[in-house]
Amino acid sequence: MEFSIMDLAPAAAEIFLLAAICVILVVDLFVPDERRYLTYGLTQITLVVAALLTAAGIDSAPVYAFSGMFVGDAFSSVLKVGVCLTVAIGLVYSRSYLEPRGMYRGEYFVLALFATLGMMVMISANHFLALYLGLELLSLSLYAMVALARDSARSTEAAMKYFVLGALASGMLLYGMSMVYGATASLAIGDVIAAVQSGHANSTILKFGLVFIVAGIGFKLGAVPFHMWVPDVYHGAPTAVTLMIGTAPKLAAFAFIVRLLVESLGAEQLVVEWRQMLVLLSVASLVLGNVVAIAQTNLKRLLAYSTISHMGFLLLGVLSGTTEGYSAAMFYVSVYVIMGLGAFGMILLMSRKGYEAEELEDLKGLNQRHPWYAFVMLIIMFSMAGIPPTVGFWAKLSVLQAVISIGYVWLAVVAVLFSLVGAFYYLRVVKLMYFDEPAQREAMQVGVDSGVLMSANGIAVLALGMMPGALLAVCERAVTMSLRVAT
């Protein structure tokens, strides 16, 4: 195996990130508690630089590194920039939440950075092992972050559940991968699809492996029936960590699906198979996510079930098996991440020392306490429900179009019906904010940084709804430029 230093260029951002993590680990040792902002600042700078380094490769044709285990292309660059920025914004929202809760420590930032690294590796993986490596790096960091509130029994329990179930899912995924390896004698994405298309691979074993891979994906997304961890972990984890779990990893999970199902197992005879499985997962997620969310009284649990239903929508785009479908799904997941940032960020903004604003009751009369944030939350809720002119409408519309284009009109009808059911609980949030008397009257204390970002976040949801063209075009271009879709 020989390589020159130039071969590593596509992975520059990841290499930089790893180096920076090591530096931050060491620096943090010498930083006294009251100057923890140094660690925080370094982390933010690292994320921004990593995003810039990634953005440099956004126009390039696919470039391979590490003997073809790693690929840098437009698709991965867009998603990785998204991941870095999402994590950075999430950290801004989290800062004032972490400080009074004893979590404003070096470990938190380092774990967040490791998780970011894991996501980036996942997104750029061109080999089953690299995919798995990234996934585990991400998952292990997240397990630790959930458990970071050591004194909270709820957090510890959530971390335990997450870890056990995650391990089970990883096992399934590995099992599926090994089946595929058995059938195709390869782990590299390009070779797998070539072997499948040549028709020499044993189709029974291949499909057997496919089932387990889909199960692993289902867990990562939180699609029914692999969703059981989602409400408990979202609820149990400290809200800042919930934000972390609920946003950026969805982008990575989307890349994960694309690498596995589309690029490796996207041959026609297999698409028919996994489409059926995804239809099952998608419908189950739409039904369960939307219906059960209605019964929730806790905002974090509500958003957990809402995530489940959104992932059902995301799967609609993927299961269409067309380029348009993939770009629609990519658009959907990007939009979801923007909305998720806003929604979880709002919970963080409303929280204070010794007070978690995570019950629906806590939103009562927000309009009287802080009309602007109530309005931002209103936009985000409308967007999640898919009401124009917010961007959530376009996200839903584009995946529905993808589904209809392959003739699954009934599926689109089901999706629309259940998003109608879902509109109920989003609008209930709006009703609580605007039409109920507040239970408490203290003004919200929001820092300038998170306040400005939250406003921008809400405006972005609205502005993208007015002008969805640019983001749609980015997704479309990334997908058509880079994805090796079997024809």
Place this chain on the structure above:
Amino acid sequence: MNMMSVCLVAALAPLAGAITAGLFGRQIGRAGAHWVTIIGVALSMIASAIALRDVMDGNLFNGTVYTWATSGGMRFEIGFLIDELSATMMLVVTFVSLMVHIYTIGYMADDPGYQRFFSYISLFTFSMMMLVMSNNFLQLFFGWEAVGLVSYLLIGFWYTRPTAIYANLKAFLVNRVGDFGFILGIALVLVYFGSLDYGEVFALAPGKATERIGAEIGVQWPLITAICICLFIGAMGKSAQFPLHVWLPDSMEGPTPISALIHAATMVTAGIFMVARMSPLYELSETALSLILIIGAITALFMGLLGIVQNDIKRVVAYSTLSQLGYMTVALGASAYSVAIFHLMTHAFFKALLFLAAGSVIIGMHHDQDMRHMGGLRRRMPITWITSLIGSLALIGFPFFSGFYSKESIIEAVHLSKTPAAGLAWIAVTVGVFITALYSFRMYFLVFEGKPRFEVHGSSDAQHGDDAHAHHGPVDPHESPAVVWWPLVALAVPSIVVGAIAIGPLLFGGYFGDSLQVLSKHDVVGKIGEHFHGWLAMGLHGFATVPFWLAAAGVALAWYLYLRRPDIPAKIQSAVRPLYNLLDQKYYMDRFNDWFFAGGARSVGGGLWRFGDVGVIDGVLVNGSAKLVAWLAGVARKVQSGFVYHYAFMMIIGVFVLMTWWFLHL
């Protein structure tokens, strides 16, 4: 500045004013609110003037500002089409709007909703601009609905008064009927032309002149006729044509500046503008043109008759507006689109003037609107008097006043038109001249001439108070403040001269270019032009025409009945009691609507409520789905037990299901 920025300023400056005054009204105060909106509208007017000058230089503009979405090959966009037609409308709209803005400072001075009012009228200006500047049907529809919405808000501006709420609801519902036709028309355009862009649709229209639709339901309707009639139903709602006119008289519940701006000069003419804009379509359907003629003729004649029996000063002007809208519609039906727009323009000036003058009288009378309590105001309110007289002369078409040129052209155009029903329409509009003169000068004589009657009656029993806080006590009318009479003067000038100035270029000088299209067999305006020798000759000839003598007869009759022998009207009234009742009850149309539509809808609704709502929806759907949700949520809660082995078990089941699924497929 390029045309695009000019257009954006013209459309968005009033919006900015409306948002500022609406959202930050409390912070910027009353003066701030009127300044910011007046500046916005003034900017818009300047931009419109620049646009008009550019258009005169031959620089037409048709471009897309912003594409909202592309879906299934359909583009939804905001775009502007600035040609002679839209530029003229823009200037008329912004000018009248500016006058009304200024006037409002005086009229609404004591109203607690001052900022809200300015916000609304600026929002209206924005909506109207979007409507007239549009280059596609979608934006037209947006503007159409937006002006309807603001009209609704403004009719109900004094929302604590039940009559105002009744009136705005009525306007809203009647317009729903019209808009239903309108959106059907737009849908037909979209389905059969595959585009909503004016240019594309008009280019395709001649090729579809013989296409027929409705084979699915066993009929053979000509496509263009169907589209035109559907769109015209929309225009009937918005421009208050018979039988959808019933909302306009009631809309007088709104403050007077609104009656001038929205319910006389601009919004109600949107339907006229729309039909003129669609002239390439309407030209292809003789049937639609005949229908327009008939509807217009009915409105012009019969609504004018109602004006004779009204005692509320604003309602007289309102019925006069209905009648004049009928004239414009008749002109459209005779394919004299340019004449319709010409009358629209002159009417905008003199009718806004009459309304604002009526408002000035109402201020002077301390918000008593009953003409029987007025009289002899001429000396007490000289400026209001002279401007009112100018407006009335323009309205009845006295030679050399603006209304003369436009109305005379309409009558002449209908006379020459060969479209079926033109003969009928000609009789209606000619008789209408007499009626117009009669009610206009009845109002004029009752208000300004004769002996003052207010000392006798006072206004403490005012039932039609225009303001929630009508002043009580002795009435001593005097001239209104400058901010009120100044717009009157500014409107009186164009009411006199604009006809003489504009008739030559507008009608016969090819001013409208390609923005209005007329087939040569319908080209009545061209035929009039053959006998047109300048405004002076036309004005002098005006003294020798039948309509002039009819108008003179109307004025003379009004003078005789209401000044000379004021005892006669009461005698006539009792002599022809049934006829009077018919007019007083507005042909019983409100009663009929209440009984048939409102009552019918209520009994149908009651039936549906009993069977459908209580039985099916509440019983099965609502309670059923609520139970389903509760049940499913309960099950999910059970499964979501919190035990990790339950979760793991669930995952295994998931894999098992997927595996089984796949085996079944195998």
